[in-house]
Amino acid sequence: MAGRIAFQGELGAYSHQACRQSRPDMEVVPCATFEDVVDMTRRGEVDLGMLAVENSTYGRVADVHTLLPNSGLHIIDEAFVRVHIALLAVKGTPIDQIRRVRCMSILHGQCRSFIRSHGFATMNWHDNAAGAMEVARLGDPAEAALASELAGEIYGLDVLAREIEDQKNNTTRFLVMSRDPDHSRRSPRMMTTFTFRVRNIPAALYKALGGFATNGVNMTKLESYMVGGSFTATEFYADIEGHPSDPNVALALDELRYFTSHMDILGVYPADRSRD
Numbered sequence: 042m043a044g045r046i047a048f049q050g051e052l053g054a055y056s057h058q059a060c061r062q063s064r065p066d067m068e069v070v071p072c073a074t075f076e077d078v079v080d081m082t083r084r085g086e087v088d089l090g091m092l093a094v095e096n097s098t099y100g101r102v103a104d105v106h107t108l109l110p111n112s113g114l115h116i117i118d119e120a121f122v123r124v125h126i127a128l129l130a131v132k133g134t135p136i137d138q139i140r141r142v143r144c145m146s147i148l149h150g151q152c153r154s155f156i157r158s159h160g161f162a163t164m165n166w167h168d169n170a171a172g173a174m175e176v177a178r179l180g181d182p183a184e185a186a187l188a189s190e191l192a193g194e195i196y197g198l199d200v201l202a203r204e205i206e207d208q209k210n211n212t213t214r215f216l217v218m219s220r221d222p223d224h225s226r227r228s229p230r231m232m233t234t235f236t237f238r239v240r241n242i243p244a245a246l247y248k249a250l251g252g253f254a255t256n257g258v259n260m261t262k263l264e265s266y267m268v269g270g271s272f273t274a275t276e277f278y279a280d281i282e283g284h285p286s287d288p289n290v291a292l293a294l295d296e297l298r299y300f301t302s303h304m305d306i307l308g309v310y311p312a313d314r315s316r317d
Contacts, residue, residue, distance in 0.1 A: 043066035044068070045068045045070050045086075045089075046060050046067040046070065046087060046088065046089040046090065046217075047069075047071075047077070047078045047081045047089070047090045047091065048070070048072065048078060049072050049074060049078050049091075049093070050072075050168040050170050050171065051071050051168055051171045051174055052069070052071055053169075053173060053188060053194075054071070054170040054189070054192070055093070055124055055169065055189055056091050056093055056215065057069055058122055058191055059213075059215040062122060063091070063120040063215070063217060064089065064091075067088070067089070070087050073167075075104055075105050075108055076108065078218075079108055082114055082218055082219070083113050083220060089117075089218060090219075091120075091216075092108075092218055093105060093213050093215050094109075094214055094215065095214050096147060096151065096212070096213045097208065097210060097213075098150065098151045098206070098208045102147065106266065106278060109216075109278070109307060110236045110278070110305070113220075114219060115218065115220070115308050116216045116218060116309075116310055117223045117308060118216070118217035118311065119214060119232065119310060119311075119313045120214070120216075120313060121212050121315035121316065122213050122214075122215060123210075123211070123315075124189075124206060124211045124213050125203065126151060126152050126187055126188070126205050126206045127188060127192075127193060127203045128142070128185055128187060128200070128203075128205060129173050129186045129188055129196075129201070130182065130185040130198060130199055130201050131176065131177065131181070131199070132197065132199050133199070136159070136201045136202065138183060139159070139182075139183065139184075139201070140162060141161060141162045141163070141184055141185065142161045142162075142186065143163070143164040143165075143172035143184070143186050143187070144163075144169045144186060144188060145166055145167070148188075149163055149165070149187075151206050151208070152187060152207055154207050161185075166186075169186070169187065169192065170196075172188060173186040173193065173198060174192075174196050177196040185201070186198070187205075212315070214313075223309070223310075224285065224306075226284055227310075227311050230282070230311065230312040231282075231284040231309060231310065232261075232281070232283075232308075232309070233281050233306065234278075234280050234281075234306070234307045234310075235278075235279055235281075235294075235304060235305060235306045236276055236277065236303075236305050237297060237301045237304040238276050238277070238302050238304075239277070239301050240300055240301060240302050241302075242300075245300050246277075248300045249297050249299075249300035250263075251296065252292060252295070253281065253293045253297075256289040256293045257289055258281050258283055258290055258293045259282040260281050261282060263277060263278070265278075266278065281293075282312070285306065
């Protein structure tokens with residue numbers, strides 16, 4: 042047994058697809074929520090957790106970004122999954138009988154044109170694969186789900202339309218989480234993710250980030266979050282290309298630490314081949 046990996050959703054979810062793509066030999070464990078994925082991984086009930094963090098069309102998955110800094114887990118890998126959206130219905134249903142479609146709001150935002158062009162009513166579901174499972178349970182030709190073709194296979198539904206996403210490069214980025222960090226250089230191209238809070242001095246953020254520019258370090262993501270519900274306390278989340286032991290990255294991180302009150306590396310991991 043190669044171990045167990047937890048993901049949010051039912052079997053057939055895009056997170057399930059990410060597990061099959063990134064860790065095909067591991068046993069998959071469905072979880073109701075992102076928090077359940079984190080808790081099971083932290084308690085050692087599974088070996089790894091798979092978390093969706095952002096979609097190229099919809100944007101970030103905010104709940105996960107809130108979880109990451111305090112999860113007690115470490116990022117050891119990333120996986121980019123090409124999200125193909127299918128319209129799924131009970132077998133033998135013609136598309137003109139569909140009245141309602143169900144999926145997560147995140148997925149609604151990725152295929153608005155298709156939904157609008159067919160005049161479907163939308164039902165916000167807690168999980169895309171769970172929506173497909175519910176359509177199969179109901180057996181009503183007026184009901185459909187937007188999910189992966191994998192979900193259609195698992196729950197015995199017909200694919201009435203495929204690849205209906207608005208953007209043909211529609212991709213979701215996932216992070217593989219572990220209880221133990223792995224900062225080894227496992228690929229020529231590495232990524233480093235960290236959070237930080239700047240010191241309360243003028244132009245602190247500008248000065249803190251200056252080291253990345255002067256040392257030629259590419260920062261691929263920078264986001265801010267309020268801390269403790271305060272408008273005056275802000276934490277930043279960043280992804281950079283490179284390994285902390287790279288001379289230019291080490292210099293940039295040293296400069297960052299000088300202007301911050303807190304800095305925590307969440308993970309060092311190989312860049313996914315689909316990046317760029």
